[in-house]
Amino acid sequence: MSIKHLRPSGDADERSQLTGWLDLQRAGVRMKCEGLSEEDAHRAVLPSSPLMTMAGIVAHLRWVEYSWFHLDLLGEPDTGQTPWRDDGDPDAEMRVDGRKLADLLDEYDDECARSRAITARHTLDDLEKGQHGGDSPASLRWILHHMIEETARHLGHMDAIREILDGRTGYLS
Template identity: 35%
Template structure:
């Protein structure tokens, strides 16, 4: 089922639905592929489908949880390293673990969205004061951007195209 952004909904409800729509597309893009297909590097930089899911889970936890002073729980990469480890799938990481991490991140971030008002502020990793509204817009943009990358990688993997599951 495709998440629909309400045509006349409130601002927070609409922003959250827009984020969920792209989150759902991310998961749809990895559905039905085997471990080798999900891990296969398809660009010179080594980008792969599963690595983008891992990255998005970490980005959500950073922006929604850390920004607003909440714990992230364990992360499958070193947050202080600037080495791309949030995009890299290590040999010991299973597909199930990465997908569970993304689901946990999504649920934990949904808690923050539910608890805060759009004008509530936190401090980002850069030290800037940002509102929940800004974070929702930023993460929707970030998720949509990477869903587009996933779309291209999926087409390169098995020829499948489309932006959402139509069933």
């Protein structure tokens, strides 16, 4: 599958570049999961990272989207909906046994759509209202750069896991 059409134009403005590259990475998440069995979606193949499964990464990316755009940028309070806040388990979002990959992907897509809507309502210079733990508040520009990095890094994990699972490889275009 080719998703080359999602690449931003080389002469696009800064916002279009940032959102375009992020959307390209987001689309790659679903692409890497195409045709994967439920068993393989939950199979841990890296001995040193038993929670890093395809399903776990999808869930993690969903919550990363939520955290950066809702909790940090908008400053919304966490009312207990985030998995890592319930019992103090820092890897709680990766624990998805019994959750169907299709449901996790749909939740991720829905969260990405909410993130896009939030992004559209803000300037790149708008600062987060929540606290991300950095020295100074992050701008939306910084958050978008970080989300490209975060999503691409985990997409690389998914690529390696998928190759180990069934030999399937491929780039986004």
